[in-house]
Amino acid sequence: METLVYKRPESLLKDGHFTFCPGCGHGVVLRMIAELIDEFNLQKDTIAISSVGCSIFLEKFFNLDVAGASHGRSTCVATGIKRCKPDKFVFTYQGDGDAATIGFNETIHTACRGEHITTVMINNTNFGMTGGQASATTLVGQVTTTTPMGRKAELTGYPLHAAEIVAKCDGTAYSARVAITDTKNIRKAKEALKKAFEIQMKGQGFAFVEVLAACPTNWHMKPAEAIEYMENVTETVHPVGVFKDITKETI
Amino acid sequence: MAKELVKGNEAIARAAIKAGCQCYFGYPITPQSEIGEYMGANLPKLGRVFITAESELASINMVIGAGTTGTKAMTSSSSCGIALMQEAFSAMCCAEVPGVIVSVMRGGPGLGNIAPAQGDYFQALKGGGNGDYKLIVLSPSNVQEAIDLTYRAFHLALKYRNPVMLLADGILGQMMEPAEFGEYPYKDPDVNEWALSGANNRPARNIVSLHMPEGEMEQRTNMLFEKYAAVAKNETTFEEYMLKDAKLVLTAFGTVGRVAKAVVNRAREAGMKVGLFRPITLFPFPDKNLHEVAKNADMILDLELNMGQMLLDVRSAVFGACPVEFYGRPAGGLLTPDMIFEKVQELYKKLDDKTKAGVI
Ligand SMILES: Cc1ncc(C[n+]2csc(CCOP(=O)(O)OP(=O)(O)O)c2C)c(N)n1
Ligand code: SF4
Ligand SMILES: [Mg+2]
Numbered sequence: 001m002e003t004l005v006y007k008r009p010e011s012l013l014k015d016g017h018f019t020f021c022p023g024c025g026h027g028v029v030l031r032m033i034a035e036l037i038d039e040f041n042l043q044k045d046t047i048a049i050s051s052v053g054c055s056i057f058l059e060k061f062f063n064l065d066v067a068g069a070s071h072g073r074s075t076c077v078a079t080g081i082k083r084c085k086p087d088k089f090v091f092t093y094q095g096d097g098d099a100a101t102i103g104f105n106e107t108i109h110t111a112c113r114g115e116h117i118t119t120v121m122i123n124n125t126n127f128g129m130t131g132g133q134a135s136a137t138t139l140v141g142q143v144t145t146t147t148p149m150g151r152k153a154e155l156t157g158y159p160l161h162a163a164e165i166v167a168k169c170d171g172t173a174y175s176a177r178v179a180i181t182d183t184k185n186i187r188k189a190k191e192a193l194k195k196a197f198e199i200q201m202k203g204q205g206f207a208f209v210e211v212l213a214a215c216p217t218n219w220h221m222k223p224a225e226a227i228e229y230m231e232n233v234t235e236t237v238h239p240v241g242v243f244k245d246i247t248k249e250t251i
Numbered sequence: 252m253a254k255e256l257v258k259g260n261e262a263i264a265r266a267a268i269k270a271g272c273q274c275y276f277g278y279p280i281t282p283q284s285e286i287g288e289y290m291g292a293n294l295p296k297l298g299r300v301f302i303t304a305e306s307e308l309a310s311i312n313m314v315i316g317a318g319t320t321g322t323k324a325m326t327s328s329s330s331c332g333i334a335l336m337q338e339a340f341s342a343m344c345c346a347e348v349p350g351v352i353v354s355v356m357r358g359g360p361g362l363g364n365i366a367p368a369q370g371d372y373f374q375a376l377k378g379g380g381n382g383d384y385k386l387i388v389l390s391p392s393n394v395q396e397a398i399d400l401t402y403r404a405f406h407l408a409l410k411y412r413n414p415v416m417l418l419a420d421g422i423l424g425q426m427m428e429p430a431e432f433g434e435y436p437y438k439d440p441d442v443n444e445w446a447l448s449g450a451n452n453r454p455a456r457n458i459v460s461l462h463m464p465e466g467e468m469e470q471r472t473n474m475l476f477e478k479y480a481a482v483a484k485n486e487t488t489f490e491e492y493m494l495k496d497a498k499l500v501l502t503a504f505g506t507v508g509r510v511a512k513a514v515v516n517r518a519r520e521a522g523m524k525v526g527l528f529r530p531i532t533l534f535p536f537p538d539k540n541l542h543e544v545a546k547n548a549d550m551i552l553d554l555e556l557n558m559g560q561m562l563l564d565v566r567s568a569v570f571g572a573c574p575v576e577f578y579g580r581p582a583g584g585l586l587t588p589d590m591i592f593e594k595v596q597e598l599y600k601k602l603d604d605k606t607k608a609g610v611i
Contacts, residue, residue: 013455023585041292043450044449044451044452044583045449045450045451046449046450047319047447047449049316050459052461055308056461057461058457059455059457061458062455063450064448064449064455065447065448065450065455065456065457066447066455066456066457066458066459067315067316067319067447067457067458067459068346068457068459068460068461069312069315069456070312070338070340070342070460073308073309073312074338076308076309076310076312076313076315077303077312077313077316077319078316079302079316080276080313080314080315080316080317080318080320080324081316081318081319081320081447082311082316082319083274083300083313083317084273084300084316084320084322084324085272085448087324088448088449089269089449104304105306105309106305106308106309106312106372108330109304109305109309140453159296168604185468195564198559211597216550221494
């Protein structure tokens with residue numbers, strides 16, 4: 001008897017292939033999202049909003065309707081869509097450059113308005129697509145192409161903690177940071193994503209999941225080293241955790 | 252329906268609602284804040300969407316979101332606010348996202364002032380967005396036309412899947428005049444063929460503006476320009492006044508057009524053969540029509556509340572068929588009927604002298 005061990009989610013295109021570098025976090029998260037959309041049977045009602053970054057070609061991966069946004073404006077596009085089609089499932093998929101740097105104002109205001117959308121932010125602590133420059137979330141000391149001697153706080157300040165700040169907004173129903181370092185943590189990440197989906201489906205407010213992910217290419221590390229770096233260094237600055245969950249709060 | 256006294260900005264907002272605008276996204280700026288205020292007071296009552304966005308960047312990108320679902324949506328702003336929207340205009344044209352933008356010009360450059368001006372013709376027509384793209388731009392000269400062109404803006408946005416800008420100036424926004432709304436006169440196309448709604452029993456769709464594969468963007472741009480050619484063929488609109496025997500033709504857009512019209516009447520009373528050519532669609536610009544007019548005229552006088560912006564389009568339409576003069580004032584300086592009349596007299600005398608000397 002054959003057992004099915006791998007099934008391609010319906011929400012991924014049959015002939016769509018991820019074009020990310022080896023060890024990149026994007027593919028793992030996109031796959032989890034596709035699985036969840038299948039599990040919730042949302043495919044026919046979903047509109048995904050892509051952002052500018054390595055994940056820009058969502059329409060080449062997802063078997064879903066996709067609207068493209070300019071750099072940093074995905075949550076605005078999502079707001080426009082959700083407000084006129086409240087029955088649709090609307091999520092943005094953004095990087096740290098997109099959602100926490102050029103578009104952080106939009107992220108915060110979307111949270112404060114309590115838009116019923118889900119935002120997934122892949123934090124690889126750099127501008128991956130443009131070749132690894134420092135972003136707002138880059139760690140102090142982190143070497144990037146614009147901080148070749150390591151980020152210096154006295155010159156470029158300190159990293160921005162997106163999930164914690166988003167959690168402070170009254171319209172936020174859920175805000176968490178997860179890290180896709182091993183199977184156990186990937187499962188936890190999927191739980192967080194699932195929660196963020198449910199929050200939207202129940203119309204409870206803005207749901208935000210920040211995913212710490214590796215960018216081995218720009219970190220100049222082997223995939224395994226990149227995971228170690230995330231566990232030992234990145235997570236000490238950007239700790240994983242659930243910073244807000246209104247479904248758990250008691251009065 | 253009877254005529255009523257209505258202010259320009261409010262007329263635009265009311266016409267938008269009658270046109271079926273479901274969402275308004277905006278950020279306040281003088282001299283057009285009344286549009287957002289009217290929308291804020293009235294859209295929620297109708298169960299429609301109103302958001303004061305965090306910036307003009309946000310408002311236009313919310314319009315994009317609504318537009319991708321085929322929903323009628325608009326934003327309004329002025330000068331420096333419109334400047335912030337340029338990246339989005341380019342993206343909308345590329346991805347073929349409909350939307351209506353009302354631009355009520357104030358004095359510039361910079362924060363400038365809040366006086367009426369027409370310094371944003373270039374911004375609307377030769378905009379600061381990247382790449383080869385065109386907004387459809389409509390230019391009302393009175394409150395009635397503001398209503399009619401607001402209706403038309405919503406229709407054209409859906410018909411051509413392109414952003415449409417209503418380019419008004421502060422005078423029109425603040426002016427009160429009798430006008431009537433009537434009913435929205437257009438039948439809009441079905442959006443279900445392309446709008447995003449979820450991949451339900453159909454292949455997934457996308458509306459994006461990045462086209463990396465070799466040749467794809469060139470092909471797309473060519474396709475867009477075929478569309479713009481169709482817009483030019485079908486939608487070019489202008490007003491001609493007393494042109495048949497006109498030796499001196501005034502060109503002007505927006506509220507300056509109506510001042511110019513009054514001057515034409517005065518000049519005619521004084522025995523001068525003066526006429527007016529007023530583009531109503533700025534893109535598509537009525538270049539062929541203006542060229543024909545220029546062939547029969549001895550001179551064109553272009554009038555604008557700026558340092559000479561539409562002038563470039565006038566000159567390229569005229570293409571040497573007759574001389575083109577310019578008279579304008581920037582950043583809040585007004586052209587009064589007296590000032591224009593004086594200029595007309597001066598130029599007309601020159602033409603007369605030339606005729607007498609046998610030059611023309
Ligand atoms: C307005 C604008 N500015 C700059 C860029 C260039 N740009 C493209 S992707 C990118 C950074 C993306 O970084 P991030 O969001 O972290 O995504 P990643 O590639 O790391 O996944 C930048 C700056 C752009 N496309 N648009
Ligand atoms: S550059 Fe980094 S983020 Fe981009 S695909 Fe490669 S590993 Fe992933
Ligand atoms: Mg990044």
